[in-house]
Amino acid sequence: MxxxxxxxxxxxxxxxxxxxxDGAVRVFVRGLWRSVPVVTWRQGGCxxxxxxxxxxALGVVGHAGAAACLVALALLxxxxxxxxxxxxxxxxxxxxxxxxxxxxxxxxxxxxxWAAGQAQMSRVxxxxxxxxxxxxxxxxxxxxxxxxxxxxxxxxxxxxxxELGRDWEVLLRSCRLLRPLxxxxxxxxxxQQGLSIGVETAFCALLLxxxxxxxxxxxxxxxxxxxxxxxxxxxxxxxxxLHTALGLSGGTEGWAVIGCILAIMVMGLSLGDGMVSLxxxxxxxxxxxxxxxxxxIIAALLPSLCGFVTQWMPGAAGHRGAWFYRxxxxxxxxxxxxxxxxxxxxxxxGLSRGHVKTWxxxxxxxxxxxxxxxxxxxxxxIKRLVVRGQQHIGVVQSSGRALLSSLPLRDSSAVFWLVxxxxxxxxxxxxx
Numbered sequence: 001m002x003x004x005x006x007x008x009x010x011x012x013x014x015x016x017x018x019x020x021x022d023g024a025v026r027v028f029v030r031g032l033w034r035s036v037p038v039v040t041w042r043q044g045g046c047x048x049x050x051x052x053x054x055x056x057a058l059g060v061v062g063h064a065g066a067a068a069c070l071v072a073l074a075l076l077x078x079x080x081x082x083x084x085x086x087x088x089x090x091x092x093x094x095x096x097x098x099x100x101x102x103x104x105x106x107x108x109x110x111x112x113x114w115a116a117g118q119a120q121m122s123r124v125x126x127x128x129x130x131x132x133x134x135x136x137x138x139x140x141x142x143x144x145x146x147x148x149x150x151x152x153x154x155x156x157x158x159x160x161x162x163e164l165g166r167d168w169e170v171l172l173r174s175c176r177l178l179r180p181l182x183x184x185x186x187x188x189x190x191x192q193q194g195l196s197i198g199v200e201t202a203f204c205a206l207l208l209x210x211x212x213x214x215x216x217x218x219x220x221x222x223x224x225x226x227x228x229x230x231x232x233x234x235x236x237x238x239x240x241x242l243h244t245a246l247g248l249s250g251g252t253e254g255w256a257v258i259g260c261i262l263a264i265m266v267m268g269l270s271l272g273d274g275m276v277s278l279x280x281x282x283x284x285x286x287x288x289x290x291x292x293x294x295x296x297i298i299a300a301l302l303p304s305l306c307g308f309v310t311q312w313m314p315g316a317a318g319h320r321g322a323w324f325y326r327x328x329x330x331x332x333x334x335x336x337x338x339x340x341x342x343x344x345x346x347x348x349x350g351l352s353r354g355h356v357k358t359w360x361x362x363x364x365x366x367x368x369x370x371x372x373x374x375x376x377x378x379x380x381x382i383k384r385l386v387v388r389g390q391q392h393i394g395v396v397q398s399s400g401r402a403l404l405s406s407l408p409l410r411d412s413s414a415v416f417w418l419v420x421x422x423x424x425x426x427x428x429x430x431x432x
Contacts (some may be wrong), residue, residue, distance in 0.1 A: 008058055010207055010309060011135045015058070015128065015215050019051045021218030022124050047124065050077030054128050058135045064100035068093035071132055073106070075115050078125035096136075105140030106151045109181075111135060113155055116177050123217040130210065134180055141188045149185040149262075152178060153345040175272030176226075179237070180209050182266055186244050190330065193252045198244045198330040200310050205240035208233055208306040214299065221291060224281050225299055228274040231337045236303045236327060238270030243329030250331060300341035303327055 019025060027036055028044025050073075057070035072093055075084040092107030099105070112133035116126045141148040156174050183206040212233050215222040226234040240265045249259020297322030307323030326334045 002322060006309075007138060007203070008061065008135055011131050011210075012055065012058055014027070014131060015051065015054055018124055018127060018214055018217065019048075022047055022051075023251060024122075024124075025051070046077045048106050049127070050074045050128065051112075053077060054132055057132060061136055061139070065097040067100075067136055068097045071111070071136065075111070075129065076126075079115060079118060079121040080127060082113070083118055083121050083125065083129070085114075100136075101140045101143040103147075105137055105148075106155065108136055109148075109152060110155050113152075113177055117173060127210075127217045128181050130177065130213065131179060134184055134206070134210070138184070141184050142191075144386075145185050145188040145192065148188070149182065152181040152185070155166075173276060175269040175274060176213065177263075179241070179266065179269040179273060180206055182262065182269065183209060183241055184243075186241065186248065186262060186266075187331075189249060189255075190244065193248065193255070195252070195330070196327065197332070198247050201240045201247075201328060201330040202244045204303075204310045205237045205244070205309045207309060208240075208303055209237045211302065211306060212237070220280075221295060222298065223277050223284070224295065225302070226273055226277040227281070228270040231340055232271065232299055233302050234274060234277065236335075236337065238267055239335065240327070240329060241266035241270070243331045243333050245330070247329070247331030298337070300345070304338050307404065 022044075024040070024042070024044040024047045027040050028048055031041040031044070052096075053074035057067045057074060060066045060070070072084060073088065075089075089111055092111045095104035095107040097104070100108075102271075105245060112129045114122060116129035116133070117128075121129075137148065156178050165207045183202050187199055187202035187206060188194075190202055205387045212222070212225045216226065225232055228234040228238045245259045245263035245266060249263070253261075304323045304327075307327060322328075323378075325338050326336050327332050327338070
């Protein structure tokens, strides 16, 4: 039983968190001594059985045949026929049982990607499929990381070609599925190249990504955590993945171009996932002030806690307490988001209603009187400066339009590809 592996221990902890927070499972447990609707009670029982199968599959990951059977049962319990098609699911799992670290692992990847991408499957079931894919595919990614990355991209591309004709939103939903696979591939490539800091940051980004998806499956409002805007955890995931890829391109020979391509892919996946998260957050009902406070606390502490857990990884360097005041990147860069959150909480606490009243009561009346008798500010110089700035901006815009009109860039697609090419060249320059 591979319970000594810190990677699988983290995934088992996420499954336990999902099990405790799944509403259908709680209804099933409550229905053991209360009367609940039969359909809801039956769904909760299926979810409970699916969780047990998922736990067992991660526990017997060393036995590929047993793990494949347990994955099939777990997907059947979670999604039924919509998540597991025996016509091609059985051959895929049979190939995984015969060659778990080779090409047979791609069959398991295809099966779990299909299950996680189904709109009919519950959000909890989708996260369980992602956890199973990462946990059982860890061996294949360790043996052949480039095959894992190339296979994942190819399978997602095939799925998009099949589904794009019916639903364009599939393109954005696939970003949420592909980003953990990219981070797992970056972690294993960094391990093979001897970059311990890259292994640490990639594992932290992977754990943070899956944890955010787990919390969002339990609490729908937590989908805001995946938005790639600082200082939210979604931005931390993209930032760590980007700098891990840049550290791989700049720290190892022969990986300059591939590392830059992986960095661009990670950031593109983060932006796509952010668009899906914004759309889902817009459809959620407004939350109470207590829920907002809980969400802010989770957003502030979650990256540091995931970094604290990554110190279990073999060969990890540094001390655990450093994660609570800075977050490292895979190329030696650092970001002080925990300190920013601390300063933000201090300012918010100081500007709360009770403290403002106490501060107002401490101000002496003579100081207020002197302030009331002070001459008013003359804002004409400021207004004149603003008007001059607007005039200069208008001149620059008119000259820019004249320059663009003389160039063959009226097609929006040409502008997009030029900007994309410029971004690639900038990334290549940063990696040198």
